[in-house]
Amino acid sequence: MKNAVRALALVGCLALIGAGLSSASATPVPTATPSVADAKRASTISAKTLLKRLTVRSETRAGYARAKFGRGWKAQGKGCDTRAVVLRSESKSRTTQTRNCTIKRGKWRSQYDGRVVRRASKLDIDHRVPLAEAWDSGAKKWTKKTRIAYANDLGYAESLVAVTARSNRAKGDGDIAQWLPSKSRCSYAARYVAVKYRWRLAVDKREKRAITRVFSGCGRRGLKVAKPGRASVKTGGNSAPAPPPSSNDPRFGTCGVAIAHGYGPYYRGRDPEYSWYIDRDRDGIVCER
Structure with a gap:
């Protein structure tokens, strides 16, 4: 009932941090979900069922830049x-x-490596789907507003997760075909x-094969x-249309220049x-x- 746990921690702006506060702080934590009751009523569903509902299509990273999802974490109040x-x-x-x-x-x-951490500075908040x-x-x-909402999704407990900085850096921007954690691979x-289902995101063929392989070893x-509610997704804005799946990215003199323009990584044989x-x-x- 991870959704319920998160809801309990987030509901209301009157909850205080409690004993052990530094600098005599009593800043309440903002609300992130509608109610504890809603979270407790959340039903479960098989990820196999959700996988069947995902669209399969080719992907391209042309035009990506982190700033298109907002600059850093969004303020949540207080x-x-x-x-x-x-x-x-x-x-x-x-x-x-x-x-x-x-x-x-x-x-x-x-979740990714099983390590217990007590200092928050050693943790990253990972986007489950980068x-x-x-x-x-x-x-x-x-639209950019939708991308910012995605980057700060507190409405579904699986979208964002606190993990060791080392494991998050190892993951990078990889999908499941490129990276899996050392622990709890079925759950991951x-x-x-x-999360892909919640935000109506597609998978490519290689990614779906990798997910299917993982699922084959899971009970x-x-x-x-927890059955994810469908997020509100609006299209449009200032994004250039994606090039046809058969087209290649622009060719740069070095990888450094390619990365600076939002391109890469590229994989041998793919x-x-x-x-x-x-x-x-x-x-x-x-x-x-």
């Missing part, structure tokens, strides 16, 4: 931002914070699919997720752009971020 809300809701113990709602200490178990992957699979057509894949219980650049570490990937 001096707190999205990061603070997630850290507060996922901590297994009382958290401490500064006067400006920077969470300092608590107790978290990173922003660049969301762009590839549909978000390039959204199931929740990844749930029925391991693929149950992306024709791979041959344009030097794979210095011979890992089959060029222009990785």
Whole structure:
């Protein structure tokens, strides 16, 4: 009942941080979900069912830039931002914070590697489906307001997750065909699919095959997720239309220039752009971020 846990931590603006506050802070944590009752009533569904409902189509990263999803975490009220809300809701113990709602200490178990962390500075808030992957699979057509809502999605507990900085950096912008955590792979894949379904994002053929392989080794219980409500998605805005699936990205002189323009990474055997650049570490990937 992770959704219920998050709702309990977020509902109302009168909840105080409690004992152990630093700098005599008593900043309440903002509301992020409609009500605790709504969260408790949330039904579950098999991620296999949700996977069947996802559109399968080719993806392209042309035009991606982090700023198109907003600049940093969105303010959620009372001096707190999205990061603070997630850290507060996922901590297994009382958290401490500064006067400006920077969470300092608590107790978290990173889903991706199982490590227990007590200092918030050692954690990243990960987008279960990375922003660049969301762009590839549909978000390039959204309005900027919708992309900002996606980047700060507190309405579904699986969208954002506190994990160790090391595991998050290892994941980077990878989809499931490119990266899986060392722990709880069934749960990770199931929740990844749930977020894609919530935001009407597509999968490409390689990605769907990778998800199916993970699911084949999971029991029925391991693929149950809280049924995600469909997010409000509006298209339009200032995004250029995606190029046809058969077209290649622009060719740059170096990977550094390509990355600066929002392109890459490219994978050996999959992306024709791979041959344009030097794979210095011979890992089959060029222009990785």
